[in-house]
Amino acid sequence: MTDEHDIPAESGPEKVTDPDARHAQKMAKKKAARDKIMATKSGEKGLVIVHTGPGKGKSSSGFGMILRCIAHGMPCAVVQFIKGAWDTGERRLIEGHFSDLCQFHAMGEGFTWETQDRARDIEMARKGWEKAKELIRDPKIRFVLLDEINIALRYDYLPIDEVVAFLRDEKPALTHVCLTGRNAKDELIELADLVTEMTLVKHPFRSGIKGQPGVEF
Template structure:
């Protein structure tokens, strides 16, 4: 059985689409009218997939574009000469500070409880109310996810490292 050809004209299709979008807009406007609060968010990008740090640096670029003061605090890859660090310190050092802290990659510290306790304690007791904090890394712990306002998990589908390709400038750093 062959389907019947679409007998609607382009104008009828456009009109149906416009009516559907108008209904959606009314619903969205109603939802948006209930949103008025602002607060400093705790945002977590986690998971085995690529893009966690890239997303966080995208937010830093947005802050810089709006003239907001911001900072990058890295507890891993501290000694690496990254493109992000070059750009931010070279062109936007007046707005964005860059700090390399900690002991390097988390698998080198070997103190899971301390790593979790220090970060969660700071976020609960010392983070200024209107300051946004974005944290990135694989396997975010439940304690961190619990206090976060937004959690996104990046899923690994395919990665060149598994095929023997090393980290490359402009892609990973």
Template structure:
């Protein structure tokens, strides 16, 4: 007697069971943990937002963390307001930049502030109590050579504590950093309202 054809529901269930078995096998082989070097780059929106998303996860898990902002320090951002007002006991927030380089129009001052930001970043990364450090827009500072990308890479490789996570954001991440990172995400720009004459808006851009 021939078997009855499977229903759509039965075919779907069998397919999902096979996928789950394969996924469980993969997950069973993943046992290692390490502090990750994470890079968010590319021309699209969402690099800093994703980094702050991870900061909020750390806060939710009661993991001490820290933020160093290299460019947007002069801005009153929603993330900074929220963290400083409610989670200062779990997350240090250091706004080291004074605006984008074309706003300050003072290269020497920009370099000085970037170097101070990097010094603070190293201090926070080496702190054994801190488990996650977000270096927001540091890639821009490295792009302009205000901070030496090779120095950053060597520090992260040789001095970063084994279980400390570090996330570096900003477009135009340099190749040595990408090569050294454990996780790299490139945000792709498809559409942005700025190109249609819409300014950055509260809650979306800052």
């Protein structure tokens, strides 16, 4: 006769103790959850993207997306406000090697404390904005980077209401526009689809290090 204590109890799911197997199990669950979320994301639209904040990397990130467009064979364009007088690595690379895919328009003449001429700054900002509108309206161009336009907007060189209205009402549905520069206006942030704020933790300027090629320009 079999004693009831001799019958093994039903056991639950076996506990995984091996770290590699436990990691694989955890990642499999994450992947299943991620795939479920991604299956619901089928929309496509041209984004209004804002890079702002006091930290470094706003323009660098914008130019990173320009290089992605070039790699995908997507026609794109850059309009540089404020920093247009600089000889930058991005400008050299694009004009020297990718001008067939990316137009580069340097419309600024330097930072406001360098020009010290508000009327001239406003004139150049207006020219930059007119060029930007022309490029954004062009159905062949898929991505337009408006580098440092937020500075022009901050100093009221351009009316924020006009910029927001154009991006809202006239930008083609599948055209991406990225606007960089610190102190982005609230109206622009409200309109945008994607906003990233770069925070400042440390900067070499504070230790007496000047801007260096490959890092700053």
